[in-house]
Amino acid sequence: MGSIRLAPSEVAAEAEKTPRCVHCARPKAMHTGDDFSCPKAYKTKFGTMDLPDGKTCGDCAHTPRCLALGYTENADMTRCDFFPVRFMAKAEGR
Numbered sequence: 001m002g003s004i005r006l007a008p009s010e011v012a013a014e015a016e017k018t019p020r021c022v023h024c025a026r027p028k029a030m031h032t033g034d035d036f037s038c039p040k041a042y043k044t045k046f047g048t049m050d051l052p053d054g055k056t057c058g059d060c061a062h063t064p065r066c067l068a069l070g071y072t073e074n075a076d077m078t079r080c081d082f083f084p085v086r087f088m089a090k091a092e093g094r
Helices: 007-019 063-069
Strands: none
Touching: none
8 A cells, every 4th residue: 555645735734733843853742841852862942933923024124135035935924934033023113
């Protein structure tokens, strides 16, 4: 019996359901302690490319540069394509 292959859009949708750590690629449930330390000998903590809750690329001060250089296609994204995430809230009134 062959393995089931998912379409790229299905893979992306599944990844959104279970964010993985950018340091060790494991889901958050596999991290330990109150600070969500990475398993094994990693000296890191759980981290994703997700922006803060309720924020999008459009809320970031770096949006114009990212759009101009082609790093992002729209300002509605909720994940940053840079590691570590470089989200910096825009100054009030801008």
